Amino acid sequence: MMEKVISGNDAVALAVKLSRVKVTGIYPITPQTYIIESLSEMKDRGELETEIIRVESEHSAMAATFGAAAAGVRAYTATASQGLLYMHEMVWWVAGSRIPVVMTVGTRAVGPPWNIWNEHTDFMSERDSGWIMAFASTPQEAMDLSIMAFRITEDERVFLPMMVGMDGFILSHTKTRVYVPSQEEVDSYLPPRRQPYVLDPEDPIAMGNMFSPEDYMKLRESIHRAQIASKEVIVEAGKEYMKRVVPIGSYSTLNESYKLEDADYAVVVMGAWSLDAMQAVDELRKEWLKVGVYRIRFVRPWAEEEVVKALKDKSVLVLDRSVSFGRGGQLYTEVKASLPDADIKGVITGLGGVSIGKNEMKAIIRKFVERPQGIEWFYPKEVGKIELRSPRYIK
Amino acid sequence: MSLNYQLFPISKPAKGAGGKTGNWRIVRPLVHEDKCVGCKACYIWCPEGTIIIKDGKVAVDYEYCKGCGVCSNVCPAKAIEMVSES
Ligand code: SF4
Ligand code: SF4
Numbered sequence: 001m002m003e004k005v006i007s008g009n010d011a012v013a014l015a016v017k018l019s020r021v022k023v024t025g026i027y028p029i030t031p032q033t034y035i036i037e038s039l040s041e042m043k044d045r046g047e048l049e050t051e052i053i054r055v056e057s058e059h060s061a062m063a064a065t066f067g068a069a070a071a072g073v074r075a076y077t078a079t080a081s082q083g084l085l086y087m088h089e090m091v092w093w094v095a096g097s098r099i100p101v102v103m104t105v106g107t108r109a110v111g112p113p114w115n116i117w118n119e120h121t122d123f124m125s126e127r128d129s130g131w132i133m134a135f136a137s138t139p140q141e142a143m144d145l146s147i148m149a150f151r152i153t154e155d156e157r158v159f160l161p162m163m164v165g166m167d168g169f170i171l172s173h174t175k176t177r178v179y180v181p182s183q184e185e186v187d188s189y190l191p192p193r194r195q196p197y198v199l200d201p202e203d204p205i206a207m208g209n210m211f212s213p214e215d216y217m218k219l220r221e222s223i224h225r226a227q228i229a230s231k232e233v234i235v236e237a238g239k240e241y242m243k244r245v246v247p248i249g250s251y252s253t254l255n256e257s258y259k260l261e262d263a264d265y266a267v268v269v270m271g272a273w274s275l276d277a278m279q280a281v282d283e284l285r286k287e288w289l290k291v292g293v294y295r296i297r298f299v300r301p302w303a304e305e306e307v308v309k310a311l312k313d314k315s316v317l318v319l320d321r322s323v324s325f326g327r328g329g330q331l332y333t334e335v336k337a338s339l340p341d342a343d344i345k346g347v348i349t350g351l352g353g354v355s356i357g358k359n360e361m362k363a364i365i366r367k368f369v370e371r372p373q374g375i376e377w378f379y380p381k382e383v384g385k386i387e388l389r390s391p392r393y394i395k
Numbered sequence: 396m397s398l399n400y401q402l403f404p405i406s407k408p409a410k411g412a413g414g415k416t417g418n419w420r421i422v423r424p425l426v427h428e429d430k431c432v433g434c435k436a437c438y439i440w441c442p443e444g445t446i447i448i449k450d451g452k453v454a455v456d457y458e459y460c461k462g463c464g465v466c467s468n469v470c471p472a473k474a475i476e477m478v479s480e481s
Contacts, residue, residue: 098403156398196403205405218402225400 001181001246008139008171011178012104012164013038015146016050016076018186019102023051023068023075025061029083030116031168032106036078058083062090062103069094069101070207072198074150076101080168081108084122088129094161095130095223097207098196100153101161102146107271108168109352117353118168120271121322124299124330130223132162132230133300137274140178141297142166144241144249147186151237154194157229167272169353181245189244227301234298254303256295257310259285263292265369266311268318268335270296273356277319280361291365296331307338316344317368323348328376349378356380410459414443420462422477426453430474437466437475 006014013035016024026036042048053064061077069075079087084105094101107123109115126133132152136142142164149162166172197205211219231254238251250256258278260266269277274295281291294310316339320329327333332346347364350356356364360380367375424437431453438446438453445456446466453474455466467475 096404098401156401159401159403196401197405204408206408207405209404209406211404219404222400222402229400 009034011143022073025064058087078104135165258293260292265291
């Protein structure tokens with residue numbers, strides 16, 4: 001293990017290398033482009049034994065990655081925003097096929113209007129696809145979760161693909177201190193590739209067939225049960241990771257609590273701004289406000305028991321960096337479903353790169369404590385008059 | 396922990412009633428073994444997978460052969476003749 005000052009994209013590229021990924025389907029899209037550029041450079045320098053397949057779209061990137069994984073090797077790809085949406089069909093196809101694949105999503109707003117800044121809408125739109133979905137809060141965690149992902153997805157109790165979300169630019173492009181494990185440490189952690197079935201001319205199978213209604217429904221139930229079973233696998237993989245690979249993490253639970261034990265108020269967040277929330281909480285605690293942070297690390301599987309245990313008997317504020325139009329924040333809906341009788345409020349903010357730091361977090365939390373309604377959409381600054389076109393009627 | 400919840404969407408290819416030819420085929424491929432050079436072109440191109448090659452010899456599974464004539468067309472040695480079923 002050694003320390004390096006690198007970006008989230010660098011950290012993920014190193015994770016891919018250390019996990020001995022054999023095939024990478026690549027297509028560039030901001031803000032993940034640097035990951036695949038970095039992998040290509042490593043390959044050019046002879047440091048990486050990965051077959052890199054350049055394709056013409058994200059749909060094909062996932063298709064190529066899926067094909068390679070079905071043929072029996074570790075396969076990886078990365079995407080963001082419109083790219084993930086374009087890939088959507090294949091995302092479902094991979095999970096439905098139960099083939100382990102790992103993907104990074106450098107999260108970014110979805111157009112129109114065109115916007116390359118960060119939010120979580122792209123990532124959250126895949127919640128129902130059957131993938132295991134983790135979200136990092138630091139470049140370190142992006143790397144750790146990406147390595148763990150191979151172990152989790154290839155466990156016989158799981159056999160589902162996994163995506164790791166990472167805030168675009170905020171994590172993907174910001175350099176910070178990261179502990180990078182050695183090849184030997186990762187080798188001792190990741191077992192040889194395992195998967196439920198493999199393309200083999202000597203033992204032919206048919207994939208992608210038509211299934212009768214009852215068989216189809218049974219397969220759906222199987223994905224659901226594998227998701228539930230993965231909770232135990234994730235905890236095992238996390239503990240083992242801390243033992244063998246990077247000892248500084250906090251992976252013995254799916255999600256993470258910060259100063260929640262004695263708190264009256266809990267702020268639920270996911271991703272890079274969790275750290276801003278923790279700083280805000282530190283300062284608010286000096287003003288004797290008993291508030292803590294609950295950080296969602298896994299959206300799927302949903303850590304029902306952990307969430308209930310951490311948040312029951314508290315006033316809860318859920319911050320969403322994405323929106324389900326006509327419904328509200330997705331995290332809000334998830335938390336509310338776990339604690340139907342609790343006092344839970346939700347705020348949507350930080351969309352399309354609207355900057356939310358420690359001071360904005362403090363303002364949001366203060367407002368929540370003093371006046372727990374009417375802040376569903378939070379704008380940190382005065383919003384100027386926006387000149388957008390009004391409706392035009394065609395005669 | 397029991398893994399009996401784990402199901403995977405694959406199947407083993409097998410012969411089924413669905414692909415059987417019945418009595419609607421009007422021509423069938425007849426292999427002239429003396430002309431066959433064993434190149435396996437017919438085996439590769441048959442769209443139904445009904446050419447069987449065993450010990451270099453070519454046979455046709457007439458239960459499933461649809462009589463399309465692809466094998467006859469691709470045979471470089473003109474070893475497969477399409478003959479009338481009647
Ligand atoms: S006639 Fe058509 S179906 Fe029959 S063996 Fe030849 S190629 Fe196959
Ligand atoms: S294509 Fe003709 S020569 Fe070649 S194996 Fe078939 S029957 Fe024989």
